[in-house]
Amino acid sequence: MSSAVEVSELTKRFGAFTSVDAISLTVEEGEVFGLLGSNGAGKSTTIRMLCGLLTPSAGRASVLGIDVARQPEEVKRRIGYMTQRFSLYEDLSVAQNLEFFGGVYGLHGERFEERRAWATKMAGLEGKQDRLTRALPGGWKQRLALACAVMHGPRVVFLDEPTGGVDPLSRRRFWALIDQMSAEGVTIIVTTHYLDEAERCDRIALMHLGRLVALGTVPALKDVFAGRALLEVACPRFLEAQERLEGEGFVLEASLFGTRLHLVVADAEEGRRRTLEILQADANVPASVERVVPSLEDVFIHCIEKEDAARSVTAVQA
């Protein structure tokens, strides 16, 4: 298996602002690779560099062995790209959109007919060819946008928050398409901030403020808690409890999850006992402490807090 995407020390600066800060990663062929992070983490900028839409400020990136900075046009020819905006022509019909994108990718004749039939079927739009795109429900538009983006049969597909603003059922259906393409050997790089979607990726990379803070398979990432336990605490004054518990030696990390508190401790039983003691002493009751299986969110919060702590140390040293 060779690499579909190779990124090394890739950096993008806009003036004084560094949007993507020296990230390195490799995506294997046929892999579904998730790029996660909050808004402004640098996910879209990374994707846009890989698609040849933006020139990197430093570092290297290649797609299917082609350098994105040196031969962006060659890269564009071989990839599919779809954004959260579903860049379709709303005033054209389903068939006309497919025809247009097929046309600008230079498809014609039998190959075009074949691809159009394939794309229509894949997107589940058979019988809807003459519908005006504007009149389609969001989930359908999304599948049509994907169909248009892969009309030319690219080996690598970049999806930039493809499921934004779409209902859960459509998201599920869309992910079934992603799995299907992946099964056909297409490499997929997808950005998202839905963690349930991230769980469906073969590997994920977490970006935070332009840096790559975690990279690996979902089970491997969850392994950061290996040898430690995660406790979920419920109590009436949870903010006060967080402040109080953070100061305790047995609590390695304390973070808020909605109205609950997640604690990382070395030993589950001891942690549970001491936490309950403290809460009862503070009359912060009724309180409950349960051991929970770490979720991706726990992993990310852990990684981001570690990164932020590292940065503030660097800042103090500087």
Place this chain on the structure above:
Amino acid sequence: MSLRKVLAIARKELRQASRDPLSLAMLLGVPTMMLLLYGFALNFDVRHIRLAVQDRDRTPQSRELVAAFVNSRYFDLVADLAAGAELERVTQTREARAILVLPEGYGRELIARRESPVQLVLDGADSNTASTILNYANAIVSDQNATLMQAALGTRQGPALDLAPRVLYNPELESTQFLVPGLIGFILMLTAVLSTAMSIVREKERGTMEQLRVTSLRPGELIAGKTIPYLGISLTATAIILAAARALFGVSVRGPYLDLFIATLVYLIGALGFGLLVSSFSDTQALAFQAGSVLSMLPALFLSGFIFPIRAMPEVLQWITYAVPARYFNVILRGVILKGVGLGPYLQDLAFLVLYAAVVLGVAYARLRRREA
């Protein structure tokens, strides 16, 4: 450059245009409407000037001069003012635009062969009309002078100098004949620039431009695909304008249609290229519309010789007019439409149009290409 890709874009543009009948109607109909409005409103011919007369002389001589004014067809006699009437009130109420005052003793002085002044009071609020009226009055008076001199000299011989004018191409000196070609240049510039600029900026606004940029379309393919449909639409609009000009103003094309077509084609390519250029500087449709209309309309209106003669402009403005394509197009159109000649005498103007189109498209191409990076 792939013809197939160009056609894919062109087909898409036409489909979008046909999906939007209002815009299409605007592209095709507005030019004709503008021709109608401007053609009738921009009429510099002054006729039926309301004239009041204060004849304090009341002699056959004075009546003869009044008759000369009325018979000229330019003036309509609207009031006969009594001696001592307040002249300014007549112009203030706009009862008359001009007042001819013949003083007492006008006839007597004429018979005595002495200089006999008459007064013309003009409403100068509208200086254009006033100066036209003044010209008419001067012509009538000097005509009358010549007749009187002849009579006085008692010879059958006319005055020493007699100018015998013969106006070619537009013998009636109707301003519509002269304005229609200029209007065509102006209208085409406006609609061509706006249609391309808007069609590209709309794609930027809706995010489809980014999708196009990732399809490895070359800038040349995009430019060709975007301009060809609007070239077709603009040429259709030209045909409609010409038909309307003929039906409404009796302005018909006297020269060869092929030459007219070539000149229009080159002019339109430049205009569409300018639209592309405008679109490369604007990210919103509102900005593109404003920039497109101001930058295309104002030069085509004021710096093209359409209304204001270029030679009468300050030298700096005259230099600027060299960069205004409508300037050359007007000259060619007046030649082909009014004078009935071909492109032969206007090859230099045509060359400037070609140069303009090449420069504008070149810059637009460079800008589109740069954004690809």
